[in-house]
Structure formats: C-alpha cells, structure tokens
Amino acid sequence: MLSLDLPKKSSPSEITQTNRVLVVEDEDLIREMIVLALSEEGYDVVTAADGSTALQLLKNTDNVHPENAIDLIILDLMLPQVNGLDICRLLRYQGNIVPILIISAKGTETDRVLGLEVGADDYLTKPFSMRELVARCRALIRRQRFSSITQQSVRKFKDITLYPDECRVMVRDEEVNLSPKEFRLLDLFMSYPRRVWSREQLIEQVWGADFLGDTKTVDVHIRWLREKLEIEASQPEYVITVRGFGYRFG
Numbered sequence: 001m002l003s004l005d006l007p008k009k010s011s012p013s014e015i016t017q018t019n020r021v022l023v024v025e026d027e028d029l030i031r032e033m034i035v036l037a038l039s040e041e042g043y044d045v046v047t048a049a050d051g052s053t054a055l056q057l058l059k060n061t062d063n064v065h066p067e068n069a070i071d072l073i074i075l076d077l078m079l080p081q082v083n084g085l086d087i088c089r090l091l092r093y094q095g096n097i098v099p100i101l102i103i104s105a106k107g108t109e110t111d112r113v114l115g116l117e118v119g120a121d122d123y124l125t126k127p128f129s130m131r132e133l134v135a136r137c138r139a140l141i142r143r144q145r146f147s148s149i150t151q152q153s154v155r156k157f158k159d160i161t162l163y164p165d166e167c168r169v170m171v172r173d174e175e176v177n178l179s180p181k182e183f184r185l186l187d188l189f190m191s192y193p194r195r196v197w198s199r200e201q202l203i204e205q206v207w208g209a210d211f212l213g214d215t216k217t218v219d220v221h222i223r224w225l226r227e228k229l230e231i232e233a234s235q236p237e238y239v240i241t242v243r244g245f246g247y248r249f250g
C-alpha cells in the first residue's frame with residue numbers, strides 16, 4: 001500500500017523564517033501604520049512607545065528569550081524618556097549589531113549623517129511611504145543575513161582561497177592585497193558561486209544603503225579585482241560579466 005504522507009521536498013528557498021521587527025515610535029498612528037504594513041508582509045512585529053520600554057524589551061529578548069531575537073529595529077528619534085540617538089549609541093556600545101533604521105522628521109543632511117554615525121544602518125525622513133519603508137526593511141534584513149552567512153570558514157574556488165576571519169586572499173599560492181571593498185566584493189561572490197548579481201545588488205551588499213555614488217563604482221572595483229585575480233584581465237575566468245544583468249563569480 002502506498003503511503004500518502006510522503007515527505008515534502010524542500011529546497012533552501014522554501015525554508016521561510018519569520019523575521020521579528022521592533023518598532024519604536026511614540027506617535028500611535030504612525031506606529032500602527034507601520035505595524036500593519038509589516039504584518040501584511042509577514043513580519044512579526046513588536047512595539048514600544050518610548051525609549052526605556054524599547055531598551056527593556058531588547059534586554060529581555062537578548063538575555064531571557066534569545067529565540068525571540070529582534071532582526072531589525074525601526075527607531076524614531078524624538079521619543080519620551082530615552083531618545084533614539086541614545087538608544088542607537090547604547091546598543092552599538094554594547095556590541096549589539098542588529099540593523100537599525102531611523103525614521104525621523106529631522107531630515108537635514110546633518111541629521112542623517114549623525115544618525116548613521118551613531119551606528120544606524122539607514123535613515124528615512126518622515127513622511128515616508130509604507131512601500132519604501134517595507135523595501136528598506138527587507139534590504140536591511142537581507143544584508144544582515146548575507147553578512148552572517150559570509151562570516152563562515154575558508155572559501156575556495158579553483159586557484160583562489162579566501163580567509164574571511166583573517167581578511168586574507170591567496171591567488172595561485174600568492175597572497176594578494178585587496179582593498180576592504182574589493183575584499184567584501186570577492187567574499188560575497190565566493191559565498192554564492194555562479195549567482196548573477198546586478199550592480200544595484202552589489203552596491204546594497206558591499207557599499208550599503210547610505211552609498212551616494214553611482215553604479216560605475218561597481219565596474220571600477222570589478223576591474224581592479226580582475227587585475228588582481230585573473231591571469232588575463234581582459235579574458236576573465238573568475239569575475240564574469242553577464243551582459244544586461246551584471247556580474248557573476250565562476
């Protein structure tokens with residue numbers, strides 16, 4: 001007799017993981033709109049209406065319920081009790097690397113730079129569209145996931161070996177000097193061999209959301225990387241141009 005409950009085939013892309021977002025915002029209406037938008041996207045959302053509640057909540061999830069860890073914080077700046085910049089500073093001081101997206105009515109360049117300098121990952125000026133907020137959340141969580149995957153052991157491909165922890169790369173048994181950006185680019189490529197990346201995706205992963213240049217920067221770094229990796233930079237074997245899409249490794 002045939003068994004009806006055959007195990008379902010599952011591929012890595014089917015394994016879904018619920019991401020938990022903490023929304024720290026004292027204005028009820030904005031907070032509720034964010035909760036609604038993120039819940040619709042399948043995020044698990046927790047909220048705090050003031051700074052000290054937020055810190056308490058983070059402390060509890062980190063120490064008491066690590067399984068409920070927060071994957072992203074959406075942080076207003078002007079908050080009762082402890083303000084957003086201080087929360088940001090404190091978390092980074094404690095070594096907490098959770099991605100932080102600041103939302104604020106303060107939209108000058110100085111405000112944005114200050115926010116990023118105290119350790120936020122992205123900055124969105126109020127008023128903003130929920131669509132943009134959701135897109136940025138998704139990007140931040142994805143970037144965080146990539147960087148935790150890329151914190152694994154040694155990567156090897158043909159004649160290239162990359163040691164992530166030592167920031168070292170060997171090409172045909174010789175150590176090559178890469179700039180930090182070149183290193184991150186190669187690290188990303190080697191973590192996902194043959195995957196095609198658009199220039200925008202590479203910027204998002206390597207330069208980050210606060211990058212102000214254009215996509216030509218990617219091409220320039222690819223050229224430098226080829227000069228260091230390839231036997232013949234004009235006929236690359238490693239960093240391959242995929243016409244109309246971007247680049248892939250191998």
Ligand code: CA
Pocket residue numbers: 025026027076077078079
């Ligand atoms: Ca506020």
